[in-house]
Every structure is written in structure tokens, then in C-alpha cells.
Amino acid sequence: MKVFEINGNxxxxxxxxxxxxxxxxxxxxxxxxLDPEVAFLNASLIPDVFPVLAAAHKTLIAKSRESLTTRTLxxxxxxxxxxxxxxxxxxxxCGISENSSYVLAARFNASPDExxxxxxxxxxxxxxxxxxxxxxxxxxxQKHYKISGPELGISTLADAITCRIAARDAL
Amino acid sequence: MEMCTNTDSENGSVILIKQGAEAxxxxxxxxxxxxxxxxxxxxxxxxxxLDSKLTLKRLNAEAxxxxxxxxxxxxxxxxxxxxxxxxxxxxxxxxxxxxxxxFLEFGLSGVIQERLDDIAxxxxxxxxxxxxxxxxxxxxxxxNMLIRNGTNQLVSCYILVN
Numbered sequence: 001m002k003v004f005e006i007n008g009n010x011x012x013x014x015x016x017x018x019x020x021x022x023x024x025x026x027x028x029x030x031x032x033x034l035d036p037e038v039a040f041l042n043a044s045l046i047p048d049v050f051p052v053l054a055a056a057h058k059t060l061i062a063k064s065r066e067s068l069t070t071r072t073l074x075x076x077x078x079x080x081x082x083x084x085x086x087x088x089x090x091x092x093x094c095g096i097s098e099n100s101s102y103v104l105a106a107r108f109n110a111s112p113d114e115x116x117x118x119x120x121x122x123x124x125x126x127x128x129x130x131x132x133x134x135x136x137x138x139x140x141x142q143k144h145y146k147i148s149g150p151e152l153g154i155s156t157l158a159d160a161i162t163c164r165i166a167a168r169d170a171l
Numbered sequence: 172m173e174m175c176t177n178t179d180s181e182n183g184s185v186i187l188i189k190q191g192a193e194a195x196x197x198x199x200x201x202x203x204x205x206x207x208x209x210x211x212x213x214x215x216x217x218x219x220x221l222d223s224k225l226t227l228k229r230l231n232a233e234a235x236x237x238x239x240x241x242x243x244x245x246x247x248x249x250x251x252x253x254x255x256x257x258x259x260x261x262x263x264x265x266x267x268x269x270x271x272x273x274f275l276e277f278g279l280s281g282v283i284q285e286r287l288d289d290i291a292x293x294x295x296x297x298x299x300x301x302x303x304x305x306x307x308x309x310x311x312x313x314x315n316m317l318i319r320n321g322t323n324q325l326v327s328c329y330i331l332v333n
Contacts, residue, residue, distance in 0.1 A: 004202065004203075005202075005203075006202050050202075050204075053202040053203075054201075054202070054251055054252065056202075057201070057202055057251075057252060058252060061252075061254065065256065146242075147242075148242045148243075148244075150242070150243060150244025150300075151241050151242050151243075151244060153244055154241070154244055154245070154246040154324075155241060155246070155249070159249040159263075160241070162249055162250070162251060163237070163238060163241060163249055163250045164238070166234070166250040166251055166252050166253050166261070167234040167235065167237070167238050167250055167253060169253065169255065170230065170231035170232075170234035170235055170253055170255075171231075171234070171235055171238065
């Protein structure tokens with residue numbers, strides 16, 4: 001679990017593998033009964049924390065201007081991680097599904113107790129964020145973010161994703 | 172809305188580096204990484220609604236061009252954020268000398284032929300890729316090209332035109 005500082009707020013990230021209760025998590029999330037409120041991201045699309053931080057930055061700015069596109073701060077984080085403007089599609093792809101087993105949990109301004117509660121919510125094994133790079137699904141990432149071969153020659157996957165996240169609303 | 176009036180909502184460390192006819196360039200920090208903020212300013216002589224439409228259009232065009240250039244295999248600074256309200260683009264701060272500075276150095280202490288050839292080839296290669304992809308650089312000068320420290324990679328900045 002690691003805490004990052006963004007614009008005077010914090011973002012706590014924790015990575016889990018062998019998650020067995022994604023269906024339950026998804027159900028509580030959709031019923032709005034998730035306590036504490038947390039964002040669940042499909043970790044196979046995440047080769048590095050930086051794109052997540054860029055998405056978080058974007059989310060915090062939107063919140064400060066009261067211009068969230070989705071219902072909550074945390075669903076907005078998932079939406080902003082996507083390269084697509086289509087909300088439902090983005091939440092599905094970048095968030096978790098019923099059989100997700102590799103999940104990144106993220107919460108803004110979380111207290112240590114809240115993060116402990118998040119850990120208890122998830123039936124899985126917590127691993128170090130350093131493992132993100134090795135476990136990322138390059139093919140899936142290239143497909144979702146439409147990253148070309150030439151682009152990979154001049155950039156890392158994480159940088160390509162960050163560019164898409166930043167430029168999404170201009171495209 | 173211009174940036175100078177509300178920088179301190181972040182970490183307050185925004186330093187003006189350059190000012191041109193269309194934009195101001197600042198150095199700052201984006202989530203712990205050194206960054207460059209390019210702010211397109213409003214032209215007061217324009218009608219306000221026209222002004223904001225134009226500025227936004229140009230901002231979006233620049234973001235699109237940059238993305239397209241990358242897809243074509245041209246190395247550009249990584250785009251970190253785009254703010255449609257403040258009319259700013261936040262980019263990676265590429266550490267390294269500009270090609271202009273390298274050439275000036277060549278002028279002072281002699282040309283390193285190999286390096287010159289390498290840079291010239293990279294410039295031609297990048298422009299060729301842009302042109303093949305239907306993009307025009309728009310501001311092709313040696314001060315808009317950097318060589319990333321620790322590599323010999325040419326990074327093209329400020330690709331503007333579609």
C-alpha cells in the first residue's frame with residue numbers, strides 16, 4: 001500500500017492478486033453500499049502508477065470545479081483512466097468485472113483505518129506496487145488505448161497511456 | 172481566466188520560463204515530476220466568446236497533433252494534463268540540451284561530426300514521419316528540439332499544425 005500526494009490531497013493505492021470475491025465487490029459497488037468508498041481498477045491495464053496519478057489529478061480538478069461526469073469521485077477515477085469518452089464502456093473496461101482476479105484499489109484522502117477496511121473487503125493477496133510492470137497485459141493495453149508499434153518504439157506503455165488520459169477530452 | 176491568479180492551489184511552484192506571441196511557458200511540478208506548463212493566453216482585443224472558442228480549439232488541436240505525432244513514431248514530450256478552463260497543457264519536462272545549444276557548442280569548440288550526423292538524421296527522420304502522416308510541424312526551429320539526457324534521442328516540441 002502506498003500513499004501519493006496530489007494537489008494537496010492524497011491517493012492511497014493497494015494492489016491485490018488472486019482476488020476471489022470480485023462479484024460481491026461489484027455488486028456492493030453498484031448498489032452504492034461500498035464502505036468505505038473505493039475505486040477498483042483492472043490492474044492488468046496498469047503498467048505503472050503514473051497514469052493512475054494523472055487520472056487522479058484530472059479527477060480532483062473536476063471535483064474542485066464541481067464538474068464530475070460520473071456519480072462519485074471514485075467512479076470518476078476509473079472513468080478518467082480510460083482512453084475512451086464512453087462512460088459505461090470505460091467503467092467496464094478499466095474497472096473490475098465478475099471474474100477479475102487482479103485488482104488495484106484506490107481511495108482518495110484515506111485514513112490508515114479506512115485502508116485497513118479496504119484490505120478486509122477484498123479476498124485476495126496484497127502485493128507490492130512494483131509488480132505492476134511485470135503483470136501488465138501489454139496486448140490488452142495496446143488494444144484499448146490504440147497504441148501503435150512505432151509509438152512503442154519511442155515511448156513506454158505508461159507514457160502512452162498518460163498521453164491518452166490527458167488528451168482524451170480533446171480528441 | 173489566466174493561470175497566474177490561481178497557481179497556489181497546487182504547490183505554488185510555477186516559474187515563468189518563456190513568453191511568446193501565443194503562449195507563456197512555465198516550469199512546475201506535476202505529481203512529483205518536473206513539468207512544463209504551456210498556457211495559451213486570451214487576446215483581449217478579440218470578442219470574448221470568439222476568443223475562448225479559438226483558444227480552446229487551438230489547445231485541443233495541439234493535444235491531437237501531439238498524439239498523432241506519437242502514433243507516427245515521432246518522439247514528443249509526454250502530455251500529462253490538459254486544462255480546458257485555464258487553457259493550459261502540462262507536459263513532461265525533458266531534461267537535456269536543445270539542438271540549438273548543441274550546435275552553438277559545436278560552433279565554439281568544434282564540430283563532432285558523428286553527433287552532428289546523428290542529430291541531422293533524426294531530424295530528417297522525424298519530419299519525414301510527420302509529413303507522411305499528414306502533419307506539418309509549424310514551428311520548425313532548433314530551439315524546439317531537445318536531445319534527452321542519457322540517450323541520443325531527439326524530442327520534438329510544440330508540434331502545432333494538422
